[in-house]
Amino acid sequence: MSNARLEQNDEGVICVSGTLGFDHVAALLLASEPFFAGQADLAFNLNSVEKTDSAGLALLVEWMAMAQRSGQGICFQEIPEQMLEIARVSGLDGILPIV
Numbered sequence: 762m763s764n765a766r767l768e769q770n771d772e773g774v775i776c777v778s779g780t781l782g783f784d785h786v787a788a789l790l791l792a793s794e795p796f797f798a799g800q801a802d803l804a805f806n807l808n809s810v811e812k813t814d815s816a817g818l819a820l821l822v823e824w825m826a827m828a829q830r831s832g833q834g835i836c837f838q839e840i841p842e843q844m845l846e847i848a849r850v851s852g853l854d855g856i857l858p859i860v
Contacts, residue, residue: 765781774806777789
């Protein structure tokens with residue numbers, strides 16, 4: 762799977778899948794905007810992310826900012842090890858709301 766996708770499951774968790782790279786995150790950011798309507802707290806599950814780079818991490822940081830602007834809580838579940846390593850190197854692992 763090369764394209765990134767978002768799907769909300771029955772529990773309201775937003776499942777992220779595919780590749781979170783420079784070529785895909787802009788479209789994914791646009792597709793995520795309806796979730797930031799200020800309605801409820803958000804949980805993103807990244808278990809199905811197959812590949813990521815620093816653009817994927819930047820996407821998570823932007824989602825955090827969007828949630829703050831809309832007054833919503835946010836958390837990230839099952840972040841891939843590759844993304845966690847990038848977060849550790851950049852010092853973002855202590856800032857991201859990982860559960």
